[in-house]
Amino acid sequence: MAERDSIQRPVQVFLDTRRFIHPPAPGKRGPSRDFFQGDNEGFRRHKQKMREQLRDSSLRLREQHSALGFVLVQMREEALAKSYRPIERLFCERNRFALVGGRGVGEMFFQATPDALDALDTLIAERAEDVPQERENPRTGEFEERVSGYRSELSGIAGIGLLEASDRLDFSASEAVAALEKEGAIGGYLVELFRPDPTVTGDAVRAQLDALQQRLASVGSLLVRPVAGLRERRPTGLALSIDLLPAGTPNDIVLLAPEGPTAAPDRSARRAVAPVPRDRSVRRHQLLLEQLAEEPLVRRIALPMEIEPAPTGASEPGIAIDLPAPLADRDYPVVGVIDGGISALDALDPWCAGVAGPLLPGDSDHEHGTFIAGLVAAGSALNPGFADRLEREPCRYFDLAIMPRKPLLGQYYSTPDEFFDQLEELVVHAKTEAGTRIFNFSLGSPNARTRHSYSTFASRLDEIARLHDVIFVISAGNLDGVERRPEWPAETDKALEMLAQRGARDDGITAPAEHMFGLSVGAVNPPGLTAAVDGLPTAYTRRGPGAGGARKPELVHYGGAAQRTGNDTGLASLDADGSVVKKSGTSFAAPLVAATVAALDHRLGGQVSRELLMALPVHRSTRHPAMMEKPLRSIAREFVGFGVPGDSEACLADDLHSITLVFADVLPARRELSFVFTWPPSLTAPDGKCRGAVDITLAYSPVVDAAFDAECQRVQLAATLHQLNETMTDDGELTPNYVSQLKHYDNELPQNLDYTEKYLLESGLKWTPIKQYFRQMRGVGNRSDWRLSLTALTRAGAVIPDEGIGFALLMTITDPKGAAPVYDEVRAEVLRRGLRLADITARQQVRV
Template sequence: MASPIQIVLNPENFDEAREAGGGGGRKDFYAHRDREFVAHKAALMGQLDSISAILAAQSQGPIGYLKVVLKREAWAKSHRPVSKLFRSDRTPVVGGGDLGEMLVEGRPATLALVIAEIQKSETATVMRFDETRGRELPHPSAQRSETGAIDRIELYGPSDKRRFSVEEAVTWLSDPMTGSSYEVELFDVVPPRDEWDRLDAPHRELISSFVEGFGEVGKGMSVERLPNWKRGLPRLSVRLDQSPNGAVMRLTNASSAARERRALAPFDGDPQRHSHLLKFLDRHPLVRSVELPGVVVRSARTPALVRTRPSVATIPNRSAQSSHPRIGIVDGGIGEALSGWIIDRWDILADEDMDLNHGTFIGGLAVAGGNLNGPETCPEPDGAELVDLAIFPDQRKPGAFPSYYSGGLPDFFDELGTAVADARARHGVRVFNMSLNILQPAVPDRYSTHAARLDQIAEENNAVVFVSAGNTDPQDFRPEWPADTATALSNLAVARNDGLLTPAESARNVAVGAVNPPGHGSCLPFAPTRFSRRGPGLRSGVKPDLAHVGGSGSQHASLGHGLFSVLPDGTVVDGCGTSYASPLVAKTAAKLVHEIEGEVSRETLIGLLVHNAETPEPLRPKELGPVARHLVGFGLPPSADRILETGDHSITLVFASRIQQGQQINFRFSWPPSLVTGGKCRGYAKLTLVSTPPLDARFGSEFVRVNINAALQQAQDTGWKGRLDPLYLPSSRGAHAVEAELIEHDLKWSPVKVFEKTFPRGVGPTSDWRLMVEYLTRTGEHMPNGGVPFTAILTISDPEGDAPVFNDMRQNLQALGARIADIRTAVRITPRV
């Protein structure tokens, strides 16, 4: 008998005061290696002396920015050198780069204070008897511990700011689709001119030299402050043009609503001018990065006509008496063949600027994918109400994109935000598919502007955008996935140019990779396609999040790519691309929204998909675990019906709540009696946690500022023991993992975490368990006033399919005072699902 997912209606009853702890005491990173420490100490002081001399001599004033690189074993919050060395009142931390990289502001006077603190560190290892452990342990001063935690200190310079040549820049910016503007990130905001008197002399010199420096580049330039979607990281658009006027500076009052669409002077491709500009930006301390703008591309190959089955597309009729899932499709328009399912259009494109093929293929999968491809590929019932957000002009038509978005991608995302808000307000659409990518790879140490903007759109509209992971270029296709594990790993090792495209690294939305279709003779079913790009994107987290069938990258004689949809006129076509995998996951999400009454939270919606996803068979060998997460994320989600109902031998509990400052969630329960024998608990357990923590792109790889963690623990004689392993835990690891391993394998700091374990022989000694949810903030970070929303989903089941787990747990929970109900109707009782 089917047993529905249960949501806990009173999670607030299990809040309690947060337990202090974690971090440990000061660590001596050079214990019993005193000679090495003396050399290390001298090296750091020498590095700081050299940096101070450079800052004292620079024409822009004495302020500069330093890159403090920590040792791998010192990445944890408790080891950060900010108590004695880089104190916030004199050398404030202003951001981060890669994992373990702190960016700090300094000047010669404050760096002298840092040198003085390093000088205080003792050169001999100090030992102290630890009564708890019954032996002597190293007991360093704060100065020695912090000095030892640092690997090296460097001045943030040109090589950190720019990753392209002048020639590459001119060639790229000559394409009108880019908007022809550099994107410049600053370490600090340029205030209005009438507020410069509020700055101290060094900061005033820093700002004035930056503004005046643009005037030296010459006439024909516009500098405009862009809307700040990246929390605290000021961004400028800098464009060289052929205008006879001087530099036009718009450095304050950035507002997307206020930015009028104005005619732009022709782009100036003079390499000498670009070289002059880039040298100025490279050398100025205020500049954090200079990037080339992206170009929007579709993640699909052009469909080819099908020569055989299926020959005719049967488009179901939409009944006015029935309701259906709703999806917003962000693309270039949807054709007449699906007009019966289109409930609204956001149509800014002229007919001659539309390319309907791509959007129609995506819409066809949502409306008629089951009929054309079968339930193994398209598990949801056919039929979906579509809102056509036609905002992407035909990319094959020169000049079409800049004619609508003269400011480039910022204008495009503004239009996207307006269109999504309209679909949300008019039709309650909360699931959007955007099978478009920016032709920029996601990098491990920076959170892209495009991902941050997409986050903002999703949060403002309480929506989820499903984004394609992106396709490699044909010349970079990998070989078809082999059945042999060693060969698969070898093929991946030599693959090139197949990293994730932005904005697929978005932390608030879902990126989707592609796997092969079943029943296609040219490829291994459900293995990663040869074209699907892979993560990780940023180092913390799993990207892509999920995967689905996206057609084969190798054509079959009669089946083509093996994934079928329709052209605008209703003709059946085949195609492939991560573009076409994404709407299949979006369809399941839309079905969940449709089946659950009220407004299911974003965290619960994403959590249900991730929690029930399964790694496809070709990627299940243990050796493939480290690469599987970068190809298919948490796996392929099943149908919404399978997600919402389980059998009697299993129970799934959903906790949707907020964790507040100073609080933790402690949910105690007894293991199902039918799975307890002789005090030992057997069975299978899986725990998924999805949260929405504050983000700050200034800190690079450490942009997630609050870590929400969950654990399923069993009572022991001396406390509680965590019983689950991270989904992608390596086969062997030491008992005490350092911060780097916790980030990589345990997904510490990731907004999405999954843990699981099977206990075939049972674990003891008691049947007392608890689900714990707690938080940890970064150094200097505070919990938001409203707390951090999260959803924890816990499944306990009998792998043998015999024990009455659902009824056992239901009775236990009722006895404990936990109120539970079917998630589909819980909104009638509780405000948060």
């Protein structure tokens, strides 16, 4: 990105982005691919093996007396692209199958009945030909093998089968009881269900739901509540919270979500109500787990959800401090602080925009939330040594006290749904009372996810963010104690050696940091310390990726250095008693980012889209030079994302030698954005060669379905930038030659890897809600005409919703030499064409 000049000019927003959105050119589909081309005998063996697996699955369902089951279809690695998925000929609706979910990359669950599996076995025997036909290619005149869709789809499958009990359950009853008794646990087991489709084999769906109800009732004395999907009006939620009541207690089982809105429960006197006792008999829990592990509707059984602040470093209390007070005649941004409450302090109280929450006096611990509030309101004043790197605009905070002390958590929230309902209630309240759209969430659930998965926790936060048009800024989570890495060295070879010596460890981000509709934040070392390098990842910050390889964290900020010796972490804020202390943790990097996003929302009048608010700080983010070295870049994205964001002023300004154009709107189904423009004359040579740099950031609100886990993103957007060149044909005619000029940010491959579909799927270069592209040119092409495009791609079986997909697309054109008048040239050209541009700070004009 270009450095800021002393003369600042505002980022430019198109007021008529919709005029660039048109139907795409019709595409052409090639012949079906045969993954056993030239190996007909190999295909015969594969066909026989797949038929045996279908028959085995059917037999198991009949032996279990199950009307319905869910077969897992695993694709071959070379067949991961959506065009090879077996949903048109094999596992399709006319064959009485329904695609209802997924697990890992290239793994799909199909709803099936024994009869449907038997019929598919017969269909494959009859229609998936052992020897392909030969047909003449009309273009070449040569005869070529052409396979049917049945053989093509079957050849791309690696395996078919039902889940085993061990696939659903990976812990013992004694381990479960210990987890249920832990402080910080909410509710009982998290039992994730398949979501059956009643429009296909409806009788079987109803029969299996009845069987699940009977199975649960037979265990006896159960408390069952839905956890996710309450607003989706589905036959069941995606998950249930299940716990055992004392023997002899009547069952309390609710499987179905309520239709329509329900009255919010009154939690103002939660502690006055004695918690319902639970049964912790290992024998009864063993019986319950065995029953659940054999139930076809169950896809996974997890230990109870835990919620807690990430472990942080602490220091000795220091002196008290007087903070600057807000000006009476000035309006300030507001950040919602979702935590355990904030102390009433003379220094902080003037910055409080409101207080809400169910916690009774004495039930909360204010230490964590007060430190966060101090950073939101006075991060620069408390850290003068690097105040120029923090948000200059102070923020008010809205105290949303939702997290009681860990021993009391179960007394406030008996099921996860009660926690999420309370959270949603508080978010709506803060938005209504103070216009709060940005919420700091430095809480996590350390046992809620595995690498590439999408947790129920993240799913519920995304639902709240989408429904109420808010952004959660979430800490990535911390490694504690011996889990921590050594300090990150500045030398690339030593950094790679340090990571290699650690081997495969569980250091992935903590749920719900894999959420899709907000920002996740890791921590880098602050400046001014001798034992830690400024701007490099801290020893405790957790690494991405997110669900399905999505880039997480997107941003990092100063979280304080790990405390190995002494107490100076380099990051100061307020303790619960009002004294200045120094601490460390991703919990404290997140509010620094939240403050910048809130300041952007405030500067733009609270009117711009969530997508634009997330794209702006990413677009102006920077990294330590060591994290830009080629050997580290593919790894660096997992630790620092796109980097440390600039402050809100830097996000909204260009210098004379660069210009940022913003496209923000909604992309409807079956449409694409296409913007043709002229490269700046000062960067174009007489022969048409173009030089300069271009940086593009894309943020969009993805279509998400938690049932598909690693493939939960069902629709993605992608940007391309083509130079509209002309090439000379053999007969002397000029023909268009559209050459793509963009590269993905961090597109460097790890050693000995290729750009396979699997790598693209798991690396965040393809399926991630925020993307960044770049290109630096010393002289390319032969024309100054360029085209910026934005297109959508769906997963197999997914569709773009009628309301379309909200997006923000930012393109910055820069002269790296700092000489060309890029800003004035591009703006003048756009206005000459009659297009409508506005300064991004013109609040009344940039509403989307």
